[in-house]
Amino acid sequence: MKIGIPKEIKTNENRISMVPAGVEALVAAGHRVLVEKGAGVGSGFADEQYTAAGAQIASDADSTWAESDLIVKVKEPIEAEWKRIKPGQTLFTYFHFAADEKLTQAHLASGAICIAYETVELPSRELPLLTPMSEVAGRLAVQEGAKYLEKLYGGRGVLLGGVPGVQPARVVILGGGVVGINAARMAAGLGAQVSILDLSLERLRYLSDVMPANVQLIFSNRHNLLEQIATADLVIGGVLIPGAAAPKLIRRDDLKTMRPGAVIVDVAVDQGGCVETIRATTHENPIYTVDGVIHYGVANMPGSVPRTSTLALTNATFPYAMALANKGWKQALRDNGALLKGLNIMDGKLTHRGVADAFGKEYFSPEQVLGSV
Numbered sequence: 001m002k003i004g005i006p007k008e009i010k011t012n013e014n015r016i017s018m019v020p021a022g023v024e025a026l027v028a029a030g031h032r033v034l035v036e037k038g039a040g041v042g043s044g045f046a047d048e049q050y051t052a053a054g055a056q057i058a059s060d061a062d063s064t065w066a067e068s069d070l071i072v073k074v075k076e077p078i079e080a081e082w083k084r085i086k087p088g089q090t091l092f093t094y095f096h097f098a099a100d101e102k103l104t105q106a107h108l109a110s111g112a113i114c115i116a117y118e119t120v121e122l123p124s125r126e127l128p129l130l131t132p133m134s135e136v137a138g139r140l141a142v143q144e145g146a147k148y149l150e151k152l153y154g155g156r157g158v159l160l161g162g163v164p165g166v167q168p169a170r171v172v173i174l175g176g177g178v179v180g181i182n183a184a185r186m187a188a189g190l191g192a193q194v195s196i197l198d199l200s201l202e203r204l205r206y207l208s209d210v211m212p213a214n215v216q217l218i219f220s221n222r223h224n225l226l227e228q229i230a231t232a233d234l235v236i237g238g239v240l241i242p243g244a245a246a247p248k249l250i251r252r253d254d255l256k257t258m259r260p261g262a263v264i265v266d267v268a269v270d271q272g273g274c275v276e277t278i279r280a281t282t283h284e285n286p287i288y289t290v291d292g293v294i295h296y297g298v299a300n301m302p303g304s305v306p307r308t309s310t311l312a313l314t315n316a317t318f319p320y321a322m323a324l325a326n327k328g329w330k331q332a333l334r335d336n337g338a339l340l341k342g343l344n345i346m347d348g349k350l351t352h353r354g355v356a357d358a359f360g361k362e363y364f365s366p367e368q369v370l371g372s373v
Helices: 020-028 047-052 061-066 101-110 131-148 178-189 201-210 222-229 252-257 267-271 306-335 353-359 366-371
Strands: 002-005 032-036 056-058 070-072 090-093 113-116 170-174 193-198 215-219 234-237 263-266 287-290 293-296 343-346
Touching: 002 061, 020 032, 020 047, 020 306, 032 047, 032 061, 047 056, 056 061, 070 306, 090 306, 101 343, 101 353, 113 306, 131 178, 131 234, 131 263, 131 267, 131 293, 131 306, 170 178, 170 222, 178 193, 178 201, 178 234, 193 201, 193 222, 201 215, 215 222, 222 252, 234 267, 263 267, 306 366, 343 366
Parallel strands: 002 032, 002 070, 032 056, 070 090, 090 113, 170 193, 170 234, 193 215, 234 263, 263 293
Antiparallel strands: 113 343, 287 293
């Protein structure tokens, strides 16, 4: 199979979807791998490393896309890339369709087979291809939040961990999943007072066993949420409904109850965000202020640490990419129920219920559409 690795062109996105070791394994299995010139530089992988692994270096994006049956990316194709998609081509990447109707419509019209990292799901309900980037984003959320709490950026001027004789900052985390647990560990390790809100009592009980003493576990309801954010210095949104738009937990009017200079880092922004006033920002212009509250809405947070993120991501995605290459997308999906859940679009049909529901469109089960081919 011909496999294309394009250079990511989203603003300040420096990750690459495959490391040289992955290319070497694919070539050894008999596949042809095209890597766009300079695609790995941002993550510290030179073209020479890819050629040594057996890849061909494509001179530009057009040839990378045109010659490939399977495109493996990191982020969703942005508008400049849509014209390059071929009918019948398999795209394997993060899509987050439910947050972007225009993106969804473009891929429905493309005739491509779209398999989304973020909805590949194991029987245990784990999302194995989302987990590594959620780990990175959760830890980064604290790092970025601590920075923007500095007065230089308009924050409250609070040191996250405080010092002896001065109270530490209060960090409130919405959601006790992978993002939440990683954010909590980072914030607690720095000495902050941390609260995690979650709807699942079972999850809260688990967190009570693994979290340090400076992390409080609170059942998530409207009353408790408002009480917590009113005294928060940093709020981290880590709510996830796989494949679907994130619920809006913090409303516009709620900002008036928060402390001036408080910071919100909404990691759920790539699924629309769990804060009503959040919008996607970039690493170049990451923040804006609404009602005195600083909003951080970078939708590709792990892109700021591309070396770590690329290695963590490709460790998880490579076995699935190899299956798609070795078996072709149809057989690979039939053989792997987790990968089948990643199928979001095929033959112009929406095959993920969360995406279909987000836009009020007809849903076709993956098993149904796969059975027809």
